[in-house]
Amino acid sequence: MRPDPHLKWTVLGLVLAQLLACWLVRGLAWRWLLFWAYAFGGCVNHSLTLAIHDISHNTAFGTGRAAHNRWFAVFANLPIGVPYAASFKKYHIDHHRYLGGDGLDVDVPTHFEGWFFCTPARKLLWLALQPFFYTLRPLWVHPRAVTRMEVFNTLVQLAADATIFALGGLKPVVYLLASSLLGLGLHPISGHFVAEHYMFVKGYETYSYYGPLNWITFNVGYHVEHHDFPSIPSCSLPLVRKIAPEYYDHLPQHHSWGKVLWDFVFEDSLGPYARVKRVCKLAQDRL
Incomplete structure (x- = not known):
């Protein structure tokens, strides 16, 4: 349970890669811009959201420098195009504390989502619209007061978007937003949204995936291990399974x-x- 010394450099590289891509897409036709937003930018921006997930557990600089982690998450947020990092941390802690909690864990779909998206065509649409549901569901299920960090996140993001627009025009901004929408929607990497907690085997609510896509998703596939030890950085989660295979290898x-x-x-x-x-009860420190 110690910081990942490489996380900040990996995130820096991903952010710089997207800024370079913003420069390169200025002269592309729209169809090619959308193609690269899906094929390249979608992978990078999705990876950055998972870096933000890792940072939300204070794995970039350690729990002793929590503020550094929050500010760095805002930096990692820049290519995503919309303010996300501060709000994610606020709600993600409840996901770990109240896993599956009715009205507390905003990762759980609403009754409407379950009722309406029940056919193959509608479920396909639901997968494509995942970014919108993850953004809007907290406001419906468990609205909480806006924090100063969320305001800071929003101001920094708007300033970054305005700067990119001023320097490169509309296409770089559209590229970043399309990368987020397409990369977090109907995209192969987005399989982890469903793989983590949807009940494929009755009686099991959390699942791991140990395949090669972990290399570009900060080991988010090691999800049972992550929920067992959320303070362990993603780079060390494979070691958890290696040390204690008797607790993981037999699970679905x-x-x-x-x-x-x-x-x-x-x-x-x-x-x-x-x-x-x-049904979960609020912890005492939330009263």
Whole structure:
């Protein structure tokens, strides 16, 4: 349970790569801009959201420098195009504390989502609109007061977007926003959204994936390990499994995020309703 010494440099490289891409897409035709936003920018921006996930657990600079982690998450947020990092941290802590908690864990779909997105075509649409549901669901399920860090995150992001627009025009801004929308929507990497907590096997609500996509997603596939030890940085999660295989190797696991998406769309037993939901009481420090 110590900081990842390489995380800040990896994030810096990803942010610089997207800024370079902003410069390169200025002269592209719109169809090619959208192609690269999906094929390249979508991977980078999705990876950055998972870096922000890691940083939200104070793994960039350690728990002793929590403010440094929050500010660095705002920096990692820049290519995503919309302010995200501060709000994510606020709600993600509740996801760990109240996993599946009715009205507390905003990762759990709403009743409307389960009722409406119940056919293959509608589930496919639901997957494509994941960025919107993850953004708007907290405001409906568990609205909380806006924090100063969220205001700071928003001001920095708007300033960055305005600067990119002033220097490169509309196309770089559209490229960044499209990278986020497409990369977090119907994209192979987005299989982890469904793979992590949707109940593919009755009685199991959290699953791991140990395949190669972990290399570009900050080991988010090691999800059972992460929920067991959320303070361990993503780079060390494979070591957790290696040290204690008797706790993980026998559990149901996914072998392909692409197959996860396919099964989710076409299996009648799967959909937004396929989640464990429980009644939780607020911890005392929240009263």
